[in-house]
Amino acid sequence: MYYNSILETIGNTPLVKLNEVTKEFEGTILAKVEYFNPGQSVKDRIGLKMIEDAEEKGLIEPGGTIIEGTSGNTGMGLALAATIKGYDCIFTTTDKQSKAKIDLLRALGAEVKICPTDVEPDDPRSYYSVAKRLSEEIPNSYYPNQYDNPSNTQAHYETTGPEIWEQTEGKVTHYVAGMGTGGTVSGTSKYLKEQNAEIKTVGVDSEGSVYKHYFETGEFDKDEIHPYLTEGIGEDIIPENMDFDLLDEVIQVNDKNAFQMTRKLAKKEGLFVGGSCGAAVYGALEYARNNNFGKDDTMVIILPDSGTRYVSKIYNDEWMDEHGFLDSDE
Ligand code: PMP
Numbered sequence: 573m574y575y576n577s578i579l580e581t582i583g584n585t586p587l588v589k590l591n592e593v594t595k596e597f598e599g600t601i602l603a604k605v606e607y608f609n610p611g612q613s614v615k616d617r618i619g620l621k622m623i624e625d626a627e628e629k630g631l632i633e634p635g636g637t638i639i640e641g642t643s644g645n646t647g648m649g650l651a652l653a654a655t656i657k658g659y660d661c662i663f664t665t666t667d668k669q670s671k672a673k674i675d676l677l678r679a680l681g682a683e684v685k686i687c688p689t690d691v692e693p694d695d696p697r698s699y700y701s702v703a704k705r706l707s708e709e710i711p712n713s714y715y716p717n718q719y720d721n722p723s724n725t726q727a728h729y730e731t732t733g734p735e736i737w738e739q740t741e742g743k744v745t746h747y748v749a750g751m752g753t754g755g756t757v758s759g760t761s762k763y764l765k766e767q768n769a770e771i772k773t774v775g776v777d778s779e780g781s782v783y784k785h786y787f788e789t790g791e792f793d794k795d796e797i798h799p800y801l802t803e804g805i806g807e808d809i810i811p812e813n814m815d816f817d818l819l820d821e822v823i824q825v826n827d828k829n830a831f832q833m834t835r836k837l838a839k840k841e842g843l844f845v846g847g848s849c850g851a852a853v854y855g856a857l858e859y860a861r862n863n864n865f866g867k868d869d870t871m872v873i874i875l876p877d878s879g880t881r882y883v884s885k886i887y888n889d890e891w892m893d894e895h896g897f898l899d900s901d902e
Pocket residue numbers: 615643645646750751752753754755756757803804805846848849876877
């Protein structure tokens with residue numbers, strides 16, 4: 573048996589039971605480990621889907637250029653699909669991202685432009701604006717725009733949701749995912765709630781993002797926005813892929829708690845994962861504690877990417893110490 577190209581290995585990632593960090597609970601807590609995708613993240617699913625849908629709609633011609641603003645993982649997913657399908661890629665990203673993520677994109681032949689993090693989204697220097705401008709200037713280019721492109725949510729509705737439903741044999745009662753573009757949480761939650769409307773969905777946000785306040789009040793509060801180091805979750809905009817009606821609760825997690833849990837997942841569960849995974853698990857356990865998560869319950873937590881992209885940060889003691897993320901006994 574063989575696959576016709578690497579693209580056929582995307583999805584069908586394993587569900588793995590958490591045992592050590594979840595000891596206080598009698599119910600079953602499972603992690604969907606997305607680093608088993610060929611680009612080592614959940615974003616392979618949407619990279620392929622956004623390109624396939626664009627081809628179908630005639631939005632991209634052979635030999636064209638794909639241009640996207642990406643924190644790295646979506647770029648990897650797009651670059652994999654583009655390589656196999658014969659497109660060029662230009663990505664814009666922020667100076668907050670790991671160098672390793674940027675080098676990875678370049679390794680797959682993409683051009684990467686680095687833009688400042690601390691500017692308004694509509695500032696012409698922001699990575700959103702630069703991607704948009706390039707897509708207007710470069711002929712035969714396609715700007716997937718993962719934030720507002722419905723193919724993002726649809727990829728999770730068609731793959732992540734059904735996989736979780738089948739892998740738990742319909743026993744899933746709680747679903748937890750970090751919220752970046754919102755595609756993962758919205759698409760998966762939509763599918764799962766269609767199978768069983770009782771399933772609770774928890775979105776995990778970062779302190780410094782607008783989401784939690786927006787979910788709770790319907791108000792976009794600029795004062796909520798401040799810089800943080802967890803990559804991939806939380807936003808300073810409300811993307812179209814973020815459907816708050818599909819959420820039951822939003823939990824905010826700070827960098828320190830996210831990164832300490834990330835290191836625990838590696839040391840205690842053998843799951844060498846990225847910082848948004850620690851945030852998702854920390855947030856999931858906080859929710860479980862406050863909502864009587866019981867012995868008959870089954871929770872599924874999405875772990876979006878791999879630790880390899882964060883070895884010089886979260887997995888580096890000096891970096892953790894410099895930021896005050898280590899406890900005094902560590
Ligand atoms: N974690 C990481 C590491 C990511 O790159 C992303 C994507 N921004 C997410 C979580 C959130 O996924 P989504 O964009 O589907 O909300």
